[in-house]
Every structure is written in C-alpha cells, then in structure tokens.
Amino acid sequence: MSQSIAANPDRLLPADPGTRSIARSLLERVQDLPIISPHGHVDAAVIEHNTPFPDPAALLVSPDHYVTRLIHASGVPMDKLLSGGANASESREIWRTFVQAWPLFEGTASGYWLRTQFDSVFKLGADLGEMSADASYDAIAAKLVEPDFRPRQLFKDFNIEVLATTDDPLDSLASHKAIAEDPSFNGRVLPTFRPDAYLNIAHPAWGANVERLVDSAADGASGYTGYIKALENRRRYFVDHGAVSADHGVLTPATLKLDRSEAERIFELARAGKATAEDRNTFEAHMMYQMARMSVEDGLVMTIHPGSFRNHHQPTFAAYGADTGHDIPFATNYTEAIRPLLQDFGTAKDFHLVLFTLDETVFSRELAPLAGFYPSVYLGAPWWFLDAPDAMLRFRSAVTETTGFSRSSGFIDDTRAFCSIPARHDASRRIEASFLARLVAEHRVSEDRAHEIIVDVVDSSPRRVFKL
Template sequence: MTSSRPATADWTLHPHRALPAEPGLRDIAVRIYEQTASLPLVCMHGHVEASVFADDEPFADPAQLLIVPDHYVTRMMASQGIPLESLGVPRRDGGPVETDSRKIFRTFCENWHLYRGTPSRYWLEHELVEVFGVTERPSAESADRLYDRISECVADPSFRPRALLDRFNIEIISTTDPASSDLSVHGRIAEDGLGERVVPTFRPDGVLQLERPTWREEIATLAEVSGIDTSSYAGYLDALRERRAAFVAAGARATDHGHLYADTHPMDPADAASLYSRVLGGETPTAAEARAFSAHMLLEMAGMSCEDGLVMQIHPGVLRDHSTQVFERHGQDKGYDIPIGAEYARAVRPMLERHGLDPRFRVILFTIDETVYSRELAPLAGAYPSVRLGAPWWFLDSPDGMRRFRELVTETAGFANMSGFVDDTRAYASIPARHDLARRVDAGYLARLVAEHRLEEDEAIETAVDLAYRLPRLSYPKPVPA
C-alpha cells in the first residue's frame, strides 16, 4: 500500500488540481478560477465552536487540530479496524484513550494511503501544504517531521483562531448554537469587536425532537435562559420566540434544522399542546408522535422566520448515531451518521403552501440524497421565490459530488436560486480548502458551458463570482423583523 516515491521528496500541489483534464477546457477554467481564487470566504453554515473565537487560545497540537475532532478523518481509519480510542477520541465514561498526540499523528500518517480518492485527502493536502508549509507527504517515515513543523506553526500567534480569520480571508463565519444557549460566549466575541464577523446560528433540534433522551432537560434549560415558563405548550412557543429574538440581537442570520425527515405537516394545535404536556410529564412518545411533532414544529419555525427574518435551513435525511455502541461509548458526531432516502415535494408542501410566496420567508434546502436533485429540489427552487438550494454537503462536498450537483440542478433551477458555497465543517483549518475546491469545480463546470457556446466567458466569470461570494451574502441577509 506504500508509495515508491521517497517520503523526503519535495511535495507540492498542482496549481490546476481539480480543474478539467482536457487542455482547452482547462485553459478556460484557469481564467475563471483566477477571478475567484482570492475572494473573501463567506462561511454561513459552520460548526466551529464559538468558544474557539472567544478564548482565542493556541491550538493544542497537530493531532488535536487535524485528527481527533474531525470525524471525516477518524471514520476512515475506524472503517479499517483502528479503534477510535487509539485516535484519542474521548469516551463518554472517561475511560482510557490514547493521549500521546505524537503517537496519534503517527497512526494517521502511517495510514495516509486510506484517503486516496476521497475529499478528505484534498482538504488535508491543502491544509498541510498551503496552511502549514509541509513539503513532504505523510508517511510512517515523515510523521515526526510533519508533527514538528505543524507544532511550530500552531505555537505562532499568527495561527491563533482570530488571526486565522484574516489569514484565511474569512469575511463572516457562523457558529451553530442550541436554542438553550445563553449566548454569553458570543457576548464576549462582540465585546472584542468581532460581533459582525462571528455570528451565531439558531439550532433548536434539541427542543423540537421529543424522542431525544435529553429533551426534558433541554426544555428546562430553555425556560431558564428565556425566563419564560415552559410548562405549557404556549409558554414553550413564547420561549422559542424569545430565544430567536436574542439570537437576532446577537447577529444571527439563520436557523438550522437537522431533522430526520423534511416533513412540515401541521398538527392540530390542541393535539400538539396535549402531546407536549404528556411528554413533558414523563410519557414516552411513540415514533409516530415524535415524527408528527417534529414536522409540526418545522412549520412553526417557518412561521417564526416570517416574523423575525431568520433564514431557515433544513438538512434532513441523516440517520444519526447508526452505531449504538459507538454512540454510547463516544457520543455524537463520530462518523456514524448514515444517509437515508429523502422526500421533499410532499414533505415541504404544507410549509410552502403557507409561506412559500411570502416575501418575508427564505428557506435553504440541503440534501445528501442525490436522487432528489433534479426530480424535486431543482423544480421547487425553480418555482418558489422563497426556496434556495443549499450547496452539496457532507458526503457530497467532493469534486465529483459538486459536479453532479451542478449538472443535475442548474438547467431547472438556474444559478440564482442556489445558496452559493457553504462549507459545513467544524474542522477550522479545512475551511479554505473546501472553498477552494468548490471554486475550482465551478470553474470547470462553467468552462464547459463556455466551450459549448452556452455562455460567454465574461458571463461565466460573473457567475463564478456569484457562486463563490455574492450568492452566499444574498442568501443570508441580516434579519429584517416584520
């Protein structure tokens, strides 16, 4: 599995990587890409913790920065039988895991070959070469030298989280924060003058999904931070409105909803109130009841978005924590969230019947089910003025996944009905790599349209700038409450 190329050979990245292989197309793509390569990054669907920016502490070490928190990286090694414990992934019970970061990094380098052909390989290469100045590929032989090089970088004040905002040319970045957050961390960020640059996103999943084991605790916390009694359904809705208003005041642009289904069918309000009270009182909801309540609350969230101006983001279709053993041992977000088929046309119809033509409403629909791109999502975005298509995310934010997205949706939805690229990552150092890849893929797609005389080159360049910069800014405007 090892390469015959010497590990100490100078390692550089090809300037035309991920651009079309055919020379004529590549020449056009290069010209288009050159117009977007240095544009600012608009990161409106991110998961970097707000505390990273508030504390502005140096990153611990290469393993803790690049490996341990990144389930894209750890899941590949886990799929080959390498225990998560040996990669330093914490256990919920506080049990022993590998704490020698140098050893963790060696394990990663020894298994570099596993990432061939994956988007993780692309992002990691970009990080190592472009961000940290590494000049040799990861391997068992080079591991310690790479570790030392990256350690030198993260010890430099210019690599602290706030400094990286400038180094990475990030114009604005969102974090993802639960509805029960008191937003005190964002208050610290604002006090230091970054409140317009690092903004929260309202993520209420924990209080909308009755089946969650922590739902009652989340409701209690919601009451505490909102100062509103949530013992009744009416109080619960009022508390949600209060927190949304607090998020808007803190600079939020959007909400974020990770439900299993995109369903937005309403319940009778009296039935919803009864179910809420019964579950709050200790009753266990059936799967059907939990699903119905989640759908009903997505519709309620859409109505509240009309009121307060927050853009609604829905990204369904993921069966979370597929491995109960891994969840019980290590918790959420450890690489065991698996896509399922998603349905949108019927699912979001109640929401769009009620709000789809309302100029105050904006919803961005994401998917990791490619079968619905051309059949459902593109026609929805191509008809309803409130709907935008979110960028490919998770397993689809890959070179071929992005190309397929463009090919499947553009002819029906057009470019203007897309959100532009959003990176959807908690791996801070990978953000520039993800945007760079998207810009290269878009340049390649647009180059083909130019070569086929379907666009003029100046139009292609203007569209590339739209996708990279203008559309994300337009898709996530500052809220203008009704």
C-alpha cells in the same frame, strides 16, 4: 512528487486543455474573494479567546469524524483515535496511526482538504507519506505554537469575512458579543439558532431542555404556550446578537400544521414520557412548520438538513458518543413532505428556506423544480459526503438546467475544522470554475457571462441567501 499535486495551480480543474484554460481564468476572478461561511461548527469561544490550537492529533485527527471513520474502517479501534490531546505521547501515537493510514485517503474529499492544509497552512513541503510520522508531527506542532497560528490571525490570513457558528438556543452568546464588541477584530462571527434538542421529543435531553427553556425564556408563560413563546424569544435574542439563520437537523423533511390542541396534547404526552415514535415524527413535522412561521416573522433564514440515520452503530455510540463517523444517509423525499409548509409560507415575503439533502437523487427530481418556482426555496449546496469535487459537479449538472445559477445557497463548509476552511472554499471555487468552463467550452454560456456568474455564485449568492 506527490507534494506537487497539493501546490499545483490547476488542481481539480478539468483535464481538457481548452476547458482548463477557461477554468483558470474563471478561478482567477474569484480566488481572492473573501470567505463567507454561513453555516459551520467552529466554536465562537475559540475566536473570542484566541485559543491556541492543540497538538496535531487533537487538532486534525480526533475531532474529525471524516478522518477517524475511514481509519476505523481499516481496522483501527476507535479508542486508538479519539483521545488526541490527552497527553503528548498519546497524541503522537494517534498521529503515527493517522500517518500510517494516510494512503487510505487518496481520492477522498478529506484527503484533499488535509493535503491542501499540509501544503498551504502548515507548509510541510512534502507529502505526508514522504516524511516520518514524527517529522510531520513535529513540524506541525512547531507551527501550532507560533503566535501567527492563533485563531484570530488565521481568520485574517484565511480572508474570512463572515463565519457563522452553530449554537444552543439557550447559549448566552457571550463569545459572539465579546467578538462583536472587540474593536481589534474585524471578522464577523455570527451565531446560528439550532434547536434540534428542543424540538425532537426523542432527544435524551428534550425534557430537561424544555424545562430550562420555559423557565428562562417564556416570560412567565408555561406549557406549550410557554414553549412556543420561549422559542420565539430566544430566536429574537439570536437575531439581536447577529444571527441570520436557524438550522434544523431533522430525520425527514416532513412538515405539518397541527391544530393547537393536538400540538399541545403531544407536547404534554412527551413531557410525561408517553409519546410514541409516531408522535415524535408528527411533533417534529409540526415544529418545522412553526419554525417556518417564526422565520417569516423574525427574518431568520431557515435551513433544513434531513436524511441522516444518526449513530447507526449503537455499540460505538454507547462507548464514544455521537459524531463518531456512523451517521448513515438514507432516501429522502421532499415533494410531499415539505408541501404543508410551502402552502402557507412558500411565497411569504423575505422568507428564505434552504433545503439540503444527502440523497443526490433529490437534486434534479425535487429540489431544482421546487427552487425553480418558490421564491423562498434555495438549493442547499452539496453537503457532508457530497461536499467533494465529483459530487459538486454532479450537483451543478443536476440542478442548473432546471434552475440556472441564481437559486443555490452558495458553498457551505459545515465544518468544525477551522484550519480546513480555506481548502474547502478553494475546492468549491475550483469546481464552480470547472463546471462553468465546460458550459463555456460547449458554447452554452458566454465567457463574459461566466465571469459574472462565478462571482455571483461564490460571493453574491451566500450574501443574498443568508441576508448578509
């Protein structure tokens, strides 16, 4: 019975029969379009080497902090969840814990993605709750060793056209190069320049990173001059290897144009380990301005992801590291913060700036008005906790009346969970169809136009915004 919901062709579509019927026809229009994934966290080496996926726990539980967090909240210690892949019996034990916790995921986005994967990727044939944990473990494990379950075949089966990864500025991009040069593989796997740990002076590795950066890429220049030069050079290297965007995970969206001497002063203070928290904020704001300047020059789309208090629970961070489920959003304000950058680059030719938020209040209040004026500004799709059916509908409702459909980024799966990619894009398409179907049912958009719009939103927007 439960299983049927994962396979139901009307899943996520609105209940009203008339609206649902419109939504069905809109969905049909885009259901088979290729997946464009311009921002995510899959490791390019996995595609390069066509690495087999590990066991079910190591694939689906341990690395997914959407999943581990909710099980942790129910009282299971982190160490019972994070060691998937350590050995077969530990993995099986984690899987049992997960299956026992499965009812917690009812109504969640993670639950939806997992259930869809179990049905359409792993063909479990029944809801997880209706099988024993060992039976589902074995069924999935059996699939994972099939030759057709290697990343490259799935890439093709999933109908992925473009997949962007997220990469360290000093990454050699060897995997990307190998993939691009491999005539046997057609998918585009693009690197993304992600320099947070080179820009945020409070990052533990900042000093060492900057050292390596300047040493290896500054063309002999040193100090702040070398730092800027090296960043420019590495961006160029990424462009040459197919990158289309540079991504920035920042505390706030603050931007600032510092005098060169002031920037230099803070840079040197930071290298000497003497920078204050305020210096950190000032320097990050300045570097966002610099990144925008470089984007105007080298064409990389600039994406900004602010508003998450990372590693909220210090003891968990100390024991298990980052990305363990306790990054907690907080209130974000773009209007004043982003202004210095937009003063100088907001109307710059071919500059694309995609603004994300974890604070939904910003959608109608700030982001839609900004994207409705500045040619450079695009609305980042609902992200992280907001990448879910109701939240995506709230996003469309919040922004469309101000900016229409032309100013958003297209869906961003933002995931390291490769096997969940089709489920995520499918959910997004269903929600776009649902939202548009309501507008059609309310005679706000004609059905013909809605058919054009959904293609634009699903397919043309990400190509246009990310210059693909």
